[in-house]
Amino acid sequence: xxxxxxxxxxxxxxxxxxxxxxxxxxxxxxxxxxxxxxxxxxxxxxxxxxxxxxxxxxxxxxxxxxxxxxxxxxxxxxxxxxxxxxxxxxxxxxxxxxxxxxxxxxxxxxxxxxxxxxxxxxxxxxxxxxxxxxxxxxxxxxxxxxxxxxxxxxxxxxxxxxxxxxxxxxxxxxxxxxxxxxxxxxxxxxxxxxxxxxxxxxxxxxxxxxxxxxxxxxxxxxxxxxxxxxxxxxxxxxxxxxxxxxxxxxxxxxxxxxxxxxxxxxxxxxxxxxxxxxxxxxxxxxxxxxxxxxxxxxxxxxxxxxxxxxxxxxxxxxxxxxxxxxxxxxxxxxxxxxxxxxxxxxxxxxxxxxxxxxxxxxxxxxxxxxxxxxxxxxxxxxxxxxxxxxxxxxxxxxxxxxxxxxxxxxxxxxxxxxxxxxxxx
Amino acid sequence: xxxxxxxxxxxxxxxxxxxxxxxxxxxxxxxxxxxxxxxxxxxxxxxxxxxxxxxxxxxxxxxxxxxxxxxxxxxxxxxxxxxxxxxxxxxxxxxxxxxxxxxxxxxxxxxxxxxxxxxxxxxxxxxxxxxxxxxxxxxxxxxxxxxxxxxxxxxxxxxxxxxxxxxxxxxxxxxxxxxxxxxxxxxxxxxxxxxxxxxxxxxxxxxxxxxxxxxxxxxxxxxxxxxxxxxxxxxxxxxxxxxxxxxxxxxxxxxxxxxxxxxxxxxxxxxxxxxxxxxxxxxxxxxxxxxxxxxxxxxxxxxxxxxxxxxxxxxxxxxxxxxxxxxxxxxxxxxxxxxxxxxxxxxxxxxxxxxxxxxxxxxxxxxxxxxxxxxxxxxxxxxxxxxxxxxxxxxxxxxxxxxxxxxxxxxxxxxxxxxxxxxxx
Numbered sequence: 041x042x043x044x045x046x047x048x049x050x051x052x053x054x055x056x057x058x059x060x061x062x063x064x065x066x067x068x069x070x071x072x073x074x075x076x077x078x079x080x081x082x083x084x085x086x087x088x089x090x091x092x093x094x095x096x097x098x099x100x101x102x103x104x105x106x107x108x109x110x111x112x113x114x115x116x117x118x119x120x121x122x123x124x125x126x127x128x129x130x131x132x133x134x135x136x137x138x139x140x141x142x143x144x145x146x147x148x149x150x151x152x153x154x155x156x157x158x159x160x161x162x163x164x165x166x167x168x169x170x171x172x173x174x175x176x177x178x179x180x181x182x183x184x185x186x187x188x189x190x191x192x193x194x195x196x197x198x199x200x201x202x203x204x205x206x207x208x209x210x211x212x213x214x215x216x217x218x219x220x221x222x223x224x225x226x227x228x229x230x231x232x233x234x235x236x237x238x239x240x241x242x243x244x245x246x247x248x249x250x251x252x253x254x255x256x257x258x259x260x261x262x263x264x265x266x267x268x269x270x271x272x273x274x275x276x277x278x279x280x281x282x283x284x285x286x287x288x289x290x291x292x293x294x295x296x297x298x299x300x301x302x303x304x305x306x307x308x309x310x311x312x313x314x315x316x317x318x319x320x321x322x323x324x325x326x327x328x329x330x331x332x333x334x335x336x337x338x339x340x341x342x343x344x345x346x347x348x349x350x351x352x353x354x355x356x357x358x359x360x361x362x363x364x365x366x367x368x369x370x371x372x373x374x375x376x377x378x379x380x381x382x383x384x385x386x387x388x389x390x391x392x393x394x395x396x397x398x399x400x401x402x403x404x405x406x407x408x409x410x411x412x413x414x415x416x417x418x419x420x421x422x423x424x425x426x427x428x429x430x431x432x433x434x435x436x437x438x439x440x441x442x443x444x445x446x447x448x449x450x451x452x453x454x455x456x457x458x459x460x461x462x463x464x465x
Numbered sequence: 466x467x468x469x470x471x472x473x474x475x476x477x478x479x480x481x482x483x484x485x486x487x488x489x490x491x492x493x494x495x496x497x498x499x500x501x502x503x504x505x506x507x508x509x510x511x512x513x514x515x516x517x518x519x520x521x522x523x524x525x526x527x528x529x530x531x532x533x534x535x536x537x538x539x540x541x542x543x544x545x546x547x548x549x550x551x552x553x554x555x556x557x558x559x560x561x562x563x564x565x566x567x568x569x570x571x572x573x574x575x576x577x578x579x580x581x582x583x584x585x586x587x588x589x590x591x592x593x594x595x596x597x598x599x600x601x602x603x604x605x606x607x608x609x610x611x612x613x614x615x616x617x618x619x620x621x622x623x624x625x626x627x628x629x630x631x632x633x634x635x636x637x638x639x640x641x642x643x644x645x646x647x648x649x650x651x652x653x654x655x656x657x658x659x660x661x662x663x664x665x666x667x668x669x670x671x672x673x674x675x676x677x678x679x680x681x682x683x684x685x686x687x688x689x690x691x692x693x694x695x696x697x698x699x700x701x702x703x704x705x706x707x708x709x710x711x712x713x714x715x716x717x718x719x720x721x722x723x724x725x726x727x728x729x730x731x732x733x734x735x736x737x738x739x740x741x742x743x744x745x746x747x748x749x750x751x752x753x754x755x756x757x758x759x760x761x762x763x764x765x766x767x768x769x770x771x772x773x774x775x776x777x778x779x780x781x782x783x784x785x786x787x788x789x790x791x792x793x794x795x796x797x798x799x800x801x802x803x804x805x806x807x808x809x810x811x812x813x814x815x816x817x818x819x820x821x822x823x824x825x826x827x828x829x830x831x832x833x834x835x836x837x838x839x840x841x842x843x844x845x846x847x848x849x850x851x852x853x854x855x856x857x858x859x860x861x862x863x864x865x866x867x868x869x870x871x872x873x874x875x876x877x878x879x880x881x882x883x884x885x886x887x888x889x890x
Contacts, residue, residue, distance in 0.1 A: 078533055142750055153578070180749075184749060
């Protein structure tokens with residue numbers, strides 16, 4: 041389908057055919073959903089052994105009675121689990137509750153209002169501050185900034201990660217930039233794994249940015265590869281240690297997409313100074329997280345290699361779904377310019393770009409035909425995609441047959457919208 | 466022991482005897498702790514059936530898969546549990562994570578920075594704001610204010626609750642007062658249950674205070690009576706409904722001292738408008754609390770009357786400990802003016818007042834003799850008790866024999882400090 045070369049007649053014929061296809065699909069009354077980056081029922085079932093795993097013993101190896109108050113830092117075994125996930129020493133781990141989003145909101149909120157290095161370091165003291173947001177990105181990161189009144193500056197995502205030339209230039213020019221969001225492995229939604237060079241350059245930002253600048257390194261998909269050949273992520277922790285910028289990065293991770301999405305354990309990884317500053321405020325907010333659930337997770341992953349084995353089971357469930365998405369995209373758009381996408385090797389999304397100006401139309405067409413997609417624009421701050429072209433496809437929840445069905449609809453919608461646009465031009 | 470009437474000689478003889486007693490105690494090398502208002506091991510054991518109670522079924526009655534994301538509001542069954550605890554309709558309940566302190570911090574933080582009734586209602590927009598703090602009170606309430614930079618104004622606690630004449634006069638005079646802390650039943654630490662009249666008058670505050678004023682009604686000990694004869698608390702919810710001030714009160718409760726202190730379920734109770742405002746911000750902070758643990762609690766309290774039965778078991782464990790404290794205080798100070806206290810009929814504390822200027826000395830003497838007490842001043846904002854007289858005794862954790870031992874030490878320390886003070890005057 042070469043829209044550029046097609047005659048007006050050809051375009052009209054295509055429009056007629058695709059409209060007919062679309063109406064036929066619509067008549068089916070489908071109800072499919074590709075919106076949510078969450079595990080399927082089969083995936084959460086993999087961890088059903090969690091409840092009851094304690095067999096009446098609520099005391100952890102270090103002697104802590106997990107039923108009672110306290111432990112703002114986390115159980116040693118839970119810190120070790122976070123350390124394994126993030127590839128950092130256990131001493132640099134703080135264990136939270138069931139939500140890494142909450143930890144990130146708390147960290148940004150504390151940095152903003154209270155300061156991670158004493159009251160003088162609070163961003164709010166300096167008036168309006170800004171955050172760098174690689175786009176497309178994760179809507180819930182952007183909404184934290186929005187909630188706290190932090191201005192967002194977008195930076196394009198390249199195949200190596202954020203455009204670091206831009207990032208460095210922006211930071212050099214403006215000390216009111218206090219933060220940067222990163223999903224460094226299988227980025228949400230593009231699936232990009234930051235290159236070694238990008239990781240090095242992010243670790244070096246602490247040398248050019250304001251002293252209270254912090255990278256929010258949300259390693260949500262740290263171990264969530266679809267196969268062993270997926271690219272590894274260089275250690276930002278080691279890179280910061282080498283650059284002497286340990287305080288410039290806060291890491292986050294969780295077991296949300298490893299055990300239970302709503303009842304896992306979240307982690308923060310940071311320098312001892314940052315942890316001290318964070319805990320100084322956290323102590324006003326809670327007496328401590330749920331240690332019983334930490335102990336369940338410790339027992340669940342007690343066997344060496346069990347984390348890796350668990351992720352393999354997830355991959356087996358996710359792979360055919362992703363393969364189905366990619367097959368349909370390749371078949372429909374592999375030989376034309378109607379859309380671009382990356383071949384995700386992990387994470388929860390495939391990021392698709394329509395021709396400029398068509399994302400909203402495609403999402404609406406699909407919705408009217410019974411296929412729910414994440415709202416167009418959701419991957420941009422304030423919900424505004426300047427090109428109106430990015431669509432996030434999340435195939436983890438539906439069955440493979442449903443992904444198949446949904447992608448057929450998606451392809452027709454993209455083609456139809458593209459042809460109609462060409463006809464209008 | 467009548468210090469007023471005693472001769473100098475008599476005072477000197479007492480000082481010599483008590484010093485000898487004190488040295489004898491010190492020589493024992495005791496290690497006792499009356500600091501923490503937390504349940505004992507036997508108490509948390511009462512809920513050991515929680516882990517494993519799901520028997521592999523993670524789906525709640527309303528069809529929610531508790532393992533996955535979502536449910537910022539709470540499961541219907543968990544809302545019903547919160548409703549029973551707080552004595553309000555389930556539609557007015559929001560279910561949180563494991564910590565009501567977190568819900569309170571979030572609520573005050575949202576009211577301050579973001580506004581519970583839209584951005585215009587944010588306290589911070591009005592500059593410096595204030596909070597009324599009945600004293601003695603709960604240190605973690607005061608520290609929330611301190612963390613958010615909210616000025617605290619103390620109000621004396623009477624045997625009926627906060628001094629409402631003062632509260633009303635302060636609110637009429639100053640619209641920058643935006644909040645008031647209350648522990649309405651078995652107040653921390655005095656054990657007072659607010660009288661019906663006090664509850665009525667607090668419900669009526671919404672008519673004289675600023676529109677964005679909120680009472681933080683921390684009903685932490687709602688069902689935590691030591692026996693059935695303990696006074697009941699009037700319904701603030703009904704009183705507000707009658708007064709048309711539904712939006713002026715936020716209620717909080719949790720199962721922390723019902724099931725597991727560190728792994729229970731917390732609740733907020735509020736008008737629909739307040740819940741809407743709260744959730745508008747909460748949605749930026751979390752995708753939802755741990756619903757698996759909610760489901761465990763629903764199953765644990767599935768039988769009618771089981772909450773009451775559970776609290777009876779707690780009371781049986783707590784009663785002998787409180788009786789021991791009160792017996793020692795009565796024996797030692799029942800016929801003199803060396804100390805005053807209230808006979809707690811519930812909650813976790815006995816509040817003791819030394820003669821002015823002695824609390825710090827008593828706490829230090831006790832510590833040196835191996836009995837840890839909550840730091841003097843902790844029950845006042847900024848840790849400053851203007852009379853230096855209030856000491857919070859928390860007897861729930863030690864065994865009865867240990868409470869016995871600790872109270873003997875406490876009595877000697879109070880007497881010794883009092884006699885020495887009299888000698889100096």
